[in-house]
Amino acid sequence: MKDQKTGFSTLCVHGGDVMDPQGGIHVPLYNHSTFGFPSTQALLDVVEGRKEGNFYTRFGQNPTIRAVERKLALLEGGELALAFSSGMAAEAATFLTHCKAGDHIVCIGDVYGGTFELLARNLPNLGIETTFLLGNEVDRLREAMTERTRIVFFETPTNPNMEIFDIGAVAETARGAGVLTVVDNTFASPANQNPLALGADIVLHSTTKYLGGHSDLTGGVVIGPKARVEPIWPWRKNLGQIMAPEVAYLLARSLRTLTVRVRQQNATALAVAEFLSKHPKVLKVNYPGLPDFPGHAVAARQMRGFGGMVSFVYDGDAAATSAMVDRLGIFTIAASLGGTESLVTQPITSTHHGMAREERERRGIVDGLVRMSCGLEDTEDLIADLQQAMG
Ligand code: PLP
Numbered sequence: 214m215k216d217q218k219t220g221f222s223t224l225c226v227h228g229g230d231v232m233d234p235q236g237g238i239h240v241p242l243y244n245h246s247t248f249g250f251p252s253t254q255a256l257l258d259v260v261e262g263r264k265e266g267n268f269y270t271r272f273g274q275n276p277t278i279r280a281v282e283r284k285l286a287l288l289e290g291g292e293l294a295l296a297f298s299s300g301m302a303a304e305a306a307t308f309l310t311h312c313k314a315g316d317h318i319v320c321i322g323d324v325y326g327g328t329f330e331l332l333a334r335n336l337p338n339l340g341i342e343t344t345f346l347l348g349n350e351v352d353r354l355r356e357a358m359t360e361r362t363r364i365v366f367f368e369t370p371t372n373p374n375m376e377i378f379d380i381g382a383v384a385e386t387a388r389g390a391g392v393l394t395v396v397d398n399t400f401a402s403p404a405n406q407n408p409l410a411l412g413a414d415i416v417l418h419s420t421t422k423y424l425g426g427h428s429d430l431t432g433g434v435v436i437g438p439k440a441r442v443e444p445i446w447p448w449r450k451n452l453g454q455i456m457a458p459e460v461a462y463l464l465a466r467s468l469r470t471l472t473v474r475v476r477q478q479n480a481t482a483l484a485v486a487e488f489l490s491k492h493p494k495v496l497k498v499n500y501p502g503l504p505d506f507p508g509h510a511v512a513a514r515q516m517r518g519f520g521g522m523v524s525f526v527y528d529g530d531a532a533a534t535s536a537m538v539d540r541l542g543i544f545t546i547a548a549s550l551g552g553t554e555s556l557v558t559q560p561i562t563s564t565h566h567g568m569a570r571e572e573r574e575r576r577g578i579v580d581g582l583v584r585m586s587c588g589l590e591d592t593e594d595l596i597a598d599l600q601q602a603m604g
Pocket residue numbers: 299300301302325327328368372397399400418419420421431432433549
């Protein structure tokens with residue numbers, strides 16, 4: 214693609230590509246762990262950073278990995294992207310780079326169960342403590358930050374209650390205290406929301422979800438300005454967290470269809486949310502596209518689409534909710550999201566199974582909560598499936 218201003222879908226298809234020497238229309242899969250040099254001097258030029266080149270794949274010096282990183286950086290409007298073996302690897306490297314023993318993180322609202330475990334159980338062993346604010350405590354952010362706070366971290370929409378936070382407002386408060394704002398944009402995907410443009414310092418994703426889009430790869434990415442992202446590189450290298458070249462190739466393939474997938478998932482999720490909001494067995498629907506959802510106004514301002522994730526509270530105890538989930542025929546019971554197939558999970562049995570009951574209840578992760586990832590099946594079939602399962 215020649216250097217010209219392009220729209221998001223064009224970047225999904227062409228962004229980051231360079232001409233393959235053989236004329237292939239995409240950057241090919243370089244499945245090599247190491248690369249050869251014609252001379253010691255040529256090797257030293259790369260090792261000593263005088264020339265960009267490929268030395269060793271674990272370092273990220275691999276054309277296939279670099280190509281997908283360029284595409285991801287363009288999709289989030291960031292200067293630099295680093296690809297990881299998983300979303301958790303991307304998060305861990307970001308925290309370890311920007312915090313050291315004695316430092317502090319503020320985490321706002323619900324987060325993925327694994328993120329909560331990393332912040333609450335693993336990082337304290339290294340002397341990095343986290344203060345967790347509930348979603349309705351976001352106005353306490355200023356007082357929650359101390360002189361040791363380095364990062365304010367959140368998802369928006371959140372997992373699993375779909376809470377919405379005003380990225381620009383949070384980032385402004387954090388910046389005022391010299392603190393970095395890191396946003397996990399996994400649920401929205403860059404097709405619906407670009408946190409860097411709204412004021413965040415770093416955006417990260419589990420590419421396992423919408424970016425991969427087919428439930429057939431595991432990966433992560435961190436994107437932002439060079440000054441924030443480049444220091445993460447040695448951690449990725451030395452912790453051995455690089456995305457495999459095969460995965461990078463598959464991810465680049467998937468990113469070409471990101472817009473059309475997400476557009477359809479947005480439309481289906483809205484239709485499903487509207488259906489659920491009228492159903493007598495549903496106590497509450499969490500979907501930012503519904504006009505009466507508490508985060509709707511902010512979401513409408515900062516998102517281009519409201520996403521493919523919907524959660525709701527079923528009028529039943531844990532067992533009755535599981536029985537309803539078990540009656541679903543098209544939705545598959547699975548913990549992940551963002552793929553072509555619709556998935557359903559009861560968070561207390563999966564993503565938040567490891568969280569103590571009191572902590573879950575404080576966060577509204579109740580026994581009857583059901584989370585759905587709307588895929589690319591016919592919308593009417595998904596609604597009919599819910600109808601028959603709920604009676
Ligand atoms: N962030 C969010 C919002 C997630 O839902 C997940 C996984 O479910 C992760 C991060 C972690 O990603 P991964 O499973 O690729 O490590």
